[in-house]
Amino acid sequence: MDYLKTVVPSQLMAERGSNLVVINPGSGNVRMGFASQDVPFNIPHCIARRNNPQEGEEPRFSVRDQMLNCHATSSQNVERESAYDIIAALMKIPFLDDEEMPSPNQPLPPKMGRVDGFSSQQNRDDIKFTWTDVTERIIKPSTSIDRSVYKDAEEDTPPSTSDDDNGHDFKENKYKEMIFGEDALKIPPSESYCLSRPIRRGHFNVSHDYSLHQVLEDLRTIWNWVLTEKLHINPRDRGLYSAILVLGETFDNREIKEMLSIVLNDLGFSTAVVHQEALAAAFGNGLSTACVVNIGAQVTQVVCVEDGVALPHTALALPYGGDDISRCLLWVQRRHRTWPNFQTDPVSKPIDLLILNKIKESYSQIKTGSIDAVALVHSYDNERSGGHQKTRLSALNVPPMGLLYPRVLVPEEYPPPPRSWFQDYDDMLEDTWQTSDGLYPSGNGGFGMWDSYPMFPTRLKKFENIGLVEAIISSVLSTGRVDLQRKLFCSIQLVGGAASTTGLAQVLEQRVRTKISANQSIEKVEVLQSRTYPLFVPWKGGVQTQYGIRANVLV
Template identity: 65%
Template sequence: MDYLKTVVPSQLIGERGSNLVVINPGSANVRIGLASQQVPFNIPHCIVRNVKGLDEGMRRAVKDQMLNSQATPAQQLEREKAYDIIASLLKIPFLDEEAANNNFPRTIGRIDGYMPHSNRNDSTFTWTTVMERNPISSSVIEDTQKDSLETTSGHGKEPSSEEYKFKEFICGEDALRISPVEPYCLCRPIRRGHFNVSQHYPSQQVCEDLYTIWDWILIEKLHIQPSDRNMYSAILVLPETFDNREIKEMLSIVLRDLRFSTAVVHQEGLAAAFGNGLSTACVVNIGAHITTITCVEDGVALPSTSMTLPYGGEDISRCLLWVQRHHQTWPSIQTDPMGKPIDMLMLNKIKESYCQIREGEFDAVAVVHSYEQDRPVGSHKTRLSSLNVPPMGLFYPTLFVKEEYPPPPRSWFHDYEDMLEDTWHMEFSRRPDMPDGLYMTSNGAFSMWENYPVFPTRSKKEENVGLAEAISSSILSTGRIDLQRKLFSSIQLIGGVALTAGLVGTVEERVLHAIPSNEAIDTVEVLQSRSDPQFVSWKGGAILGILDFGREAWIHREDWIRNGIPIGSGRKYKDSYFLQAQAMCYYNS
């Protein structure tokens, strides 16, 4: 500890950061990198597998996930009501007024809109190549090609079926850019803040997909081979939505399957506070699928304040499409963000480039692309309308149709419980490489997990609560006026949506109005992030891992596999002020 008080932060990064891998998994993206890096790799958290390698049940499950469930009449009515409320606030025409005055297509004219990105029109993507050379026949092919060179007279030759084969699996963004005509099924192991477990997508397959994705990133992006991972430690920065069984599964993936020497778990909200050099803050993480709120006091997360809202950035993107179709500004193309993931990539890019919160009518000229089967990518220049409406859905969530996917066959998760017990009362075949002490028994027990405490309380799930009301409720639940005042003045917005222009001022204004009049609070402030809001939790996990390395919270691979984990102490960060001061050095050095 004395050494830590005198060491220069850059020296610590050099000594420890190069052997610490920080993993921050989310529903749509996973952020992975060495603690010594400035920013991590930000990679779509998905995988496609060749359908020939899947059984019929798994193939049907993935197809089910891609089905687009239309809004019910009741949802449509609520959505239209929310639009009109937002239109009144933003001083723009209501839906019916707009429709009555829009009997002809909009023309493309001068645009005075906000331009946050230089590549604002770059929403063009290309289909992924799904074929690779067949190593088995390569030597035979080479010999054959040598013999045929003399007879082909220099003309090109089509690859034979023996020379090329379909890739077994594809990860990351490449998995989202595969043509629907190709024989692949997309799998998303995490959805809406939980393992994407269903009747046809069992937890074993979810874990296998997580392992494959992370292993691919470690090899292809970080160039860390399995044989070298015993020299590395892993930091898992996990959202508060995961229950204990899910956390323990991810620890097993990291320690047993990926073969890291040691690992530690940090809460995402707490890591975000440290990532911005804060010891006390209300952390609001607006992810792609969910939004979480957690209050941190003196370097300790307060479980009773945690809330989960079932909407995020992708809901804004889908709402953007709905608004354009209603105003008849979207080209006559088949855009299906659930059935064609490449369309969601395009919508996300358009949202990031154009959407913002501001008063008055806000249109913009954009290039929209069409991705049709067996056709070249099409470009369509159009004038998009009401681009300030979709992000306001954060405050009026009935504007979103929350679930585009059909519900699972039965309830797999409960608000305050771990993964449904029924899914664990099954016999699973033991993997041949699984050591003693680490496999599922007939009653669903894992011998080393019974006494391993992770997060004492799951976050409360709220369905139709707006962001401002949720933030106010979370902070007021602390019950102490001095802490409440400090938290209302220390709101931290993180996640990609936090970059939306106009969001900070809107949060401050609407949270202030959401505070009950009998509360003695008159100031609300959103703090400016010291680093990219998309990666601040990952960065905080890196800082905590470097400063906290070697303490009792770290789990050794052998202990996890063979001996079980002893019950740990209560508050992990009793010296959080010291860690806070150390974290601040990273921004002042």
């Protein structure tokens, strides 16, 4: 009898999981770990490289793709306020009719006042970050020449001499050339580093200021750092390991091939396979048929899975996610004049987005009625004199409702990268077909090795203004079969970081059930509870997909 059919899953993972690495890259974070682990490392998908400022130029922290970002227009703000009022009516909270934007000259927002006696229903730990130390101490051995120089000098001992090296070694401070993960997001603004995010809104972040070559180099460097520093896999031993890439449906075929090339050629894994994130998410919760709703940091994907096969014509991509909810939370607080008079800018200051994400995770929920909470908000305007202020956060149920009414999120403030460098109809969901030789020119970014590789035309639908309810209904009804539609409406699965928002599952059930037309013969709608933390379900499901049904293996 086939061994894989009789072995206990935990035994299989113990036997084979220690040399199998699962990589689940996203726009905001990359999840990576051994298949034998219960949970992966979840690390911000970014890298900061040190710049050498030119003569006369002050050192400062910068974000590589900052030029792509923009501010909401007046018409978008009108739409945002209109969407807020729609949500307010549903949540039974006050409208914005009588609200006024705070004056920039006001030292404190007028509605703030003292909150010492305010009794909040939620008690959370103080959300505070410390700036990253961008220097490291390098131990250098002293040569005989070095010691003779120090001996003749006015000072009897070399600088930074170690106490335990008997004078033979000395230490010096040196700037780190590269900083990764959360540390890269907390670099002080006066330090000369450039932060890069190789993936943006579900695609390679290629733009005029960020070349494809540099995107690929940053991906390779970040992944290599995680493998070396977190998983402790020596580069010389990588040939003993295999890799599973769990990739979202937004990635086109060309991007998938480049990531496979990094894993096999640059990182040195012996073998690698690719699994669709939606399919892995279904398997991660023990399902073979489901409507998978994956709410990422910057993109939300809806894909229907039937009997272990992702249905390509049901796939939808929505250009908003958890980061947009965090930006909306800041806008709501400023609109209610409850945010301290800090220069908070989550688009250009990564540490501000980091603290907003933490506040969102701690306090945001979907519940009828006024949802307030007291929080201690820290300022990161200046690393030498950052202040803090206790404030009462208001209308905390409005930002997560932006998943249903995305106009309140204004995702256009953080638009996707330009798409001119490749054809926008490549994706991993469709059956293979052979392209013409001239469609993807070789010699640019190492694509030559893929000239004869089969491509996958996409029908991934991308919508800007529809919410999760409409997306779920559209995706399920596009299957065209009533029996399958009934199964899918009873098997809606939420994954991703924002999927753990309190109250989201219940409001989705209610709104989907209400919006389904009466002639659809749908009797039940159910959002299934995740077996584990929703953020890690696709990562864990990648392993189960590998040892269960081997679906859509590209290598």
